[in-house]
Amino acid sequence: MIERAIALLILTGLFFIFTLLAFFFRHLVYQFLCILVLMVLQGVLYLYLNAEFLGAIQVIVYAGAVLIMFLFTLFLFPEEELKHLKIDLKNLKYSSFLPVALFIFLLLSVLVKGIPESYQPRNIYFDLKEISNLLFNEYWLAIFLLAFILSFPMVALYVFFKREEKSGSS
Amino acid sequence: MEVLKVLASEYPFYVISGLLIFLGIGIFILKKNLLVAILALEVVFNGINLLFVTASHYLGDPKGKMIVLLTLAVAAGSFAIGLILVVNYYRLKRSLSMEELKLLGEKDEE
Amino acid sequence: MALSEGLFWAIFVTLLKIAVVLGIVLLHAAYTVYAERKIIGRMQARLGPMEVGPYGLLQPIADLVKLLFKEDIIPQEAHKVIFQMAPLLVLVFAITNLSVIPFHPSFSIADVNLGVLVILAFAGLGTYGIILAGYSSGSKYSLLGGLRSAAQILSYEIPLGLSLAGVILYAESFRLQDIVASQANSLFGMNVIPQILGFIVFLICAFAETNRAPFDLPEAESELVAGYITEYSGFRMGIFFLGEYISMYVMALLISLCYFGGWTLPIWLTTLLPFIKVIPPTLILILKVYFFIFLFIWVRATFPRYRFDQLMSISWKVLIPLALLNFLWIAFLKWRMLT
Amino acid sequence: MRKDLKYLIFKDLIGGLLITLKTFFRKPVTVQYPREKVTLFPSFRGRHALVRDPETGEARCVACLKCVQVCPSRCIEVKFEVDQETGARKMLAYNLEALRCIYCGYCEEVCPVGAIVLTEWFEYSSRDRSGLIFNKERLLKNWDEFVERFPEKVYTNKFWNLKGVPEVLKPAPKREGIMVKVRE
Numbered sequence: 001m002i003e004r005a006i007a008l009l010i011l012t013g014l015f016f017i018f019t020l021l022a023f024f025f026r027h028l029v030y031q032f033l034c035i036l037v038l039m040v041l042q043g044v045l046y047l048y049l050n051a052e053f054l055g056a057i058q059v060i061v062y063a064g065a066v067l068i069m070f071l072f073t074l075f076l077f078p079e080e081e082l083k084h085l086k087i088d089l090k091n092l093k094y095s096s097f098l099p100v101a102l103f104i105f106l107l108l109s110v111l112v113k114g115i116p117e118s119y120q121p122r123n124i125y126f127d128l129k130e131i132s133n134l135l136f137n138e139y140w141l142a143i144f145l146l147a148f149i150l151s152f153p154m155v156a157l158y159v160f161f162k163r164e165e166k167s168g169s170s
Numbered sequence: 171m172e173v174l175k176v177l178a179s180e181y182p183f184y185v186i187s188g189l190l191i192f193l194g195i196g197i198f199i200l201k202k203n204l205l206v207a208i209l210a211l212e213v214v215f216n217g218i219n220l221l222f223v224t225a226s227h228y229l230g231d232p233k234g235k236m237i238v239l240l241t242l243a244v245a246a247g248s249f250a251i252g253l254i255l256v257v258n259y260y261r262l263k264r265s266l267s268m269e270e271l272k273l274l275g276e277k278d279e280e
Numbered sequence: 281m282a283l284s285e286g287l288f289w290a291i292f293v294t295l296l297k298i299a300v301v302l303g304i305v306l307l308h309a310a311y312t313v314y315a316e317r318k319i320i321g322r323m324q325a326r327l328g329p330m331e332v333g334p335y336g337l338l339q340p341i342a343d344l345v346k347l348l349f350k351e352d353i354i355p356q357e358a359h360k361v362i363f364q365m366a367p368l369l370v371l372v373f374a375i376t377n378l379s380v381i382p383f384h385p386s387f388s389i390a391d392v393n394l395g396v397l398v399i400l401a402f403a404g405l406g407t408y409g410i411i412l413a414g415y416s417s418g419s420k421y422s423l424l425g426g427l428r429s430a431a432q433i434l435s436y437e438i439p440l441g442l443s444l445a446g447v448i449l450y451a452e453s454f455r456l457q458d459i460v461a462s463q464a465n466s467l468f469g470m471n472v473i474p475q476i477l478g479f480i481v482f483l484i485c486a487f488a489e490t491n492r493a494p495f496d497l498p499e500a501e502s503e504l505v506a507g508y509i510t511e512y513s514g515f516r517m518g519i520f521f522l523g524e525y526i527s528m529y530v531m532a533l534l535i536s537l538c539y540f541g542g543w544t545l546p547i548w549l550t551t552l553l554p555f556i557k558v559i560p561p562t563l564i565l566i567l568k569v570y571f572f573i574f575l576f577i578w579v580r581a582t583f584p585r586y587r588f589d590q591l592m593s594i595s596w597k598v599l600i601p602l603a604l605l606n607f608l609w610i611a612f613l614k615w616r617m618l619t
Numbered sequence: 620m621r622k623d624l625k626y627l628i629f630k631d632l633i634g635g636l637l638i639t640l641k642t643f644f645r646k647p648v649t650v651q652y653p654r655e656k657v658t659l660f661p662s663f664r665g666r667h668a669l670v671r672d673p674e675t676g677e678a679r680c681v682a683c684l685k686c687v688q689v690c691p692s693r694c695i696e697v698k699f700e701v702d703q704e705t706g707a708r709k710m711l712a713y714n715l716e717a718l719r720c721i722y723c724g725y726c727e728e729v730c731p732v733g734a735i736v737l738t739e740w741f742e743y744s745s746r747d748r749s750g751l752i753f754n755k756e757r758l759l760k761n762w763d764e765f766v767e768r769f770p771e772k773v774y775t776n777k778f779w780n781l782k783g784v785p786e787v788l789k790p791a792p793k794r795e796g797i798m799v800k801v802r803e
Contacts, residue, residue, distance in 0.1 A: 005177040012182045019193045028205060029415065031197075033362070035213060038190065040405070042216055045183065049227040051235050056397035057242060060441075062216070064404025065434060066246050070209065071411055072430045073253045075423060077205070081266050087200045096199070103188050110181060131232055131239075139236065146240055153247040160254055323639040327649040582639045583632070 008048065014041060028082040029074060032067070039063050053131075183224040190217030202268040204259065208252045215245055297389050301378055309525040310340040316577045323581040343518075350514035357418030358511065366416060367516045370409030370523035373402045377530040382457050384562050385543065395456040396444055399534060400437070403489055406527065407433040410491070410498060410508050413520075417511035425507030428588065429498035432488055435595040440485040442603035443478040446610040447471055447538045460542035469546020472539045474613060478606035479539045481599050486531040488591070491524060493580035497588055528576055529569070536568035662778040664722045664737040667715050667753060668762035678759060679734040682708040686726035686735055694719040695726065695735075713755040718748065727779045731790040736779050738765040 015038065022034035039062045046055035074082065135143060194214030198207050219238045226234025260266055314329065314336070321328030329336035354363060380395040382388035392398055407429055414426020448454060450471060451462035463471050472479045488495040499507030509520050536542060543561030550557055586594070650657050659665075669678040682699035698712040715735075727736045738761065745751045753761065766774065780793055 002174060002178075005174040008177050008182045012177075012185060015186045015189055019189050023193060023196060028203070029359075029362075031206070032209065033412075035209060036408070038213070039216060042186075042190075042220060043401075045186065045220065046223060049183065049223050051223055051227070052394050053397070054223060054235055054238060056394050056401050057239065059401040060397065060404055060437075061242055061246060064401060064407075064437065066212070066249050068404075068407065068411070068430050068434055069250065069253065071408075071415075072427065072434070073257060074205065075415060075427055075430075076257065077260065077266070081260075082205075085201050085203055085206065089200070092200065100192060103192065107185055107188070111176060131236060134232065134236055135239075139240075142240055146243055149244055150247050153250045156251055156254065160258075319643070322643045322647065325642055325645055325648050327647045327651070330651065578636060578639060582635045 004048065011041060011045060011048075026083070026085050028085060029071075031085075032071065032074065036063060036067055039067065180224050180228050183220060187217045187220040187224065190214070190220065193217075204256045204266045204268055204271075207268065208249070208256060211252075212245070212249060215241075294389065297387070298379075301383070301389060302375070305375075305378060305526060305529060306522075308529060309522055310344070312525050312528070312573060313343065313521070314340050315573075316580070319574070319577045320581045323578070347515050347518040352514040352516065353511075355418055355511050359416040359418070362412050362416035363511075364516075366409045366413035367512070367519040367523070368409075369412065370406055371519050371526070373406035373409065374523040374526040374530065377402050377527070380456070381530070381533050381537070382460075382542075383565065385457065385460075388457075391457075392455070394454040396448060396454050396459075396534075396538070399530065400441060400444070403440075403527070403530075404433065404437055406523070409523070413512070414498075414508040417508070419511055421504040421506075421510045422508050425498045425500075425504050425510070429491065429508065432491075432495065432497060432591065435592060436485050436488040436599075439481050439595060439599035439603045440489060442600065442607060443481040443485065444538065446475050446478045446603075446606050449607070449610050449614060450475070456537050456542075459538055460544060463541045464544035464547075469544075469548060470539065470541045475539070475606055475610060477602055477609070479535075481603045481606065482535065482539065484594070484599060486535060487576070487579065488595075490527045490531055490576075492528065492576055494583040494586050495591060496585060497591060500585060502585075528573065532569045532572035532576070533565075535572055536565060540568050542568075659739045659741070661739065661776050663739045663741070664724050666738050666740040666743050666761055666765075667717060667720070667758060668736055668738045668740075668765055669713060669755065669758040670734055670736055671759050671762050678710065678713070678755065679732045680710045680713060681732055681734070682710040683731060685729045685731065689725045689729045691723060691725065692719045692721050710755075713758060715753045715758065717751045717753060731793065733779060733793055736762075736776075738762070740765050740768075 018034045018037050018041070022031050022038065025031040025034065040059060043055040043058040043063070046052070046058060191214050194210040194212075194217065197213070198210040201207075219241070222234045222238050226232060256266070259271075263270060317339070318328035318336070329339040332338040332342045354360060377399050379389040380392045380398050382391075382395075410429040411426040414422040414424070414429065417423070447459060450466075451459040453459065453462070459471075463469065468474055487493075491498050497507075499509060501507075504510070509517055512520065543565045545556060545559075545564060669680060671677070672679050680697075682697055684697055684699075687693075687695050687697055694716040696712075696714040696716075697710060699708045699710050701708055722737065724737055727733075735758075740761070780789075
């Protein structure tokens with residue numbers, strides 16, 4: 001119990017630090033690196049929620065593939081576009097602080113009030129076989145839809161680069 | 171001891187997911203750059219994922235984790251399409267600013 | 281609040297294990313450089329290093345001393361923090377992979393349920409070191425090397441994962457120990473016999489993942505000066521090399537565990553030659569690993585480098601369909617075995 | 620179709636691997652220079668020398684200037700004076716710039732008396748340019764250093780000779796190769 005609390009405290013602190021850094025860096029690559037650290041830490045957080053498989057998938061898919069793709073795209077732009085990204089306070093209304101204030105109020109209220117005595121953290125093992133049973137029996141329609149939706153990026157990429165080639169050759 | 175007990179519960183996860191969502195929205199609103207916008211949307215998406223997983227842990231129901239597994243795949247695809255759009259937009263306009271993004275199609279030549 | 285004695289002992293034993301594994305692997309990595317120079321020399325009818333010590337055996341130590349005392353240059357155009365951090369990223373993620381690999385049926389630093397996935401995850405993260413090194417150097421050659429590495433890793437992680445999916449399906453587990461055990465109990469004794477297709481795909485992807493020849497495009501010295509390590513000097517460059525050699529060992533271990541039965545020998549071999557049972561299990565694993573390290577060096581001495589478009593088309597047009605085919609075949613095999 | 624089958628079994632790749640494996644078990648061709656040396660053949664063209672006549676102790680050169688004319692890189696420079704009574708030439712200075720020399724060996728072939736030769740001595744170097752511009756004394760000294768290696772009294776080299784010319788048409792000192800007598 002105590003180890004878990006200490007580890008989560010440290011993780012929350014790291015999250016706060018890197019969130020602030022990600023917000024206030026002006027160089028897009030540095031900002032990106034902070035967000036990368038956040039994504040990897042989120043994979044660690046999944047371990048504490050009994051979702052080891054999701055944690056590994058998070059690191060492989062997000063940190064390993066999607067964000068590398070983003071970094072690749074960043075390098076296609078000239079350096080001047082990535083530097084000096086200013087925070088634009090012009091369009092900020094005072095009312096937009098309302099949800100933040102509400103969020104902080106809720107957090108503090110839980111912290112002050114504490115959680116009820118009856119609460120007990122559940123320890124459910126994230127069983128892969130159970131999940132795959134669910135996936136392929138109850139949610140097969142969702143998977144087919146997913147595969148259908150995922151074919152769109154492929155087609156889009158193909159069409160985009162075909163058109164590129166045609167315009168380049170003519 | 172009370173604080174430790176709160177920390178050991180799902181409380182920090184809710185805090186972190188809120189943090190991620192607000193970070194994403196804040197970056198999206200305050201930095202008017204298309205690349206940053208795409209990154210910010212991903213951060214918001216991850217915050218919501220964390221919320222789903224936390225809720226499924228709290229309720230003892232694996233369906234929340236499964237939804238995350240399904241949406242992760244969609245997110246990767248949508249991210250790629252967004253990046254393609256941004257790169258094409260930059261080729262046309264030579265700018266990444268969101269403020270110049272006014273037209274929906276090609277401009278009519280008068 | 282006092283730490284219990286059991287916890288203390290657990291931490292002590294873990295640290296001891298880490299020290300043993302790290303020491304052995306670092307020594308191996310240092311002497312792999314020597315072996316590589318020697319073997320490539322012999323394959324080109326040369327001698328290789330001969331000057332330091334008898335048969336040049338002290339050459340790695342001399343290299344280390346030279347690298348340690350060289351000046352550490354940071355270019356003016358570089359992003360300093362990222363530039364200093366990048367080699368460490370490569371090394372750290374390469375070494376972390378070692379923690380989940382079992383070297384003996386009862387010896388592994390961390391007994392993780394998802395060993396294969398953890399290795400895949402850290403192999404993906406390790407490329408950030410290369411990409412960021414390329415970006416932060418502030419030189420065109422470095423940036424090109426980094427971009428190439430990004431594209432290469434993105435396209436080669438997919439067939440790597442797909443070919444491992446066959447192994448995982450066959451063993452019904454992500455644990456490396458379970459994978460080895462399932463191979464020992466099976467009819468063929470080794471995964472490589474039913475899944476020869478997956479093994480070939482995995483081998484090619486392993487070459488690409490570790491940035492070794494013939495896929496060493498990020499550091500192609502004939503086109504880009506040295507790719508992402510152009511601006512690095514002294515000990516930072518040494519760390520890059522160390523990371524590369526350790527990841528080579530990780531890949532060789534993974535191949536011999538997933539496809540060649542790890543520390544077990546197939547049943548048909550032990551019935552044919554009964555005296556072979558005397559060999560201790562770790563020695564079998566080590567011999568398999570040495571063979572694959574030799575293969576890495578052998579291939580580097582033989583094949584020329586692929587062009588970049590060839591590299592991409594191999595991955596997307598050949599390896600991914602082959603890996604899917606292998607996966608379907610294993611699914612069919614498993615289905616026949618279950619019914 | 621046959622080509623496709625070849626790709627499927629990796630015929631070319633495995634053939635390449637086997638070639639390197641065969642070379643791996645071969646004896647290396649490397650010579651570790653300062654400790655072991657390559658055997659030099661008599662046709663090797665190394666450092667230049669002027670042959671010292673053991674009887675007079677001087678160079679054999681008669682200042683015919685044939686070597687100067689035939690040299691492709693124009694690296695030889697000879698100064699001479701003509702004796703007014705007999706008409707005989709006497710060589711005064713013989714400068715050879717080894718940096719410009721291309722070691723073609725024309726000078727030693729064309730020399731009627733076998734005076735200038737390219738010896739089988741290859742370990743020479745200098746820290747400045749002037750060290751490799753040989754004058755007459757230096758060339759003679761080169762000869763002395765060279766013949767110290769050969770304890771035999773007579774050293775014969777048939778390669779210091781004109782090729783494709785009948786023996787009869789050659790000048791007397793060059794027939795049957797150059798016979799060089801080493802001092803007693």
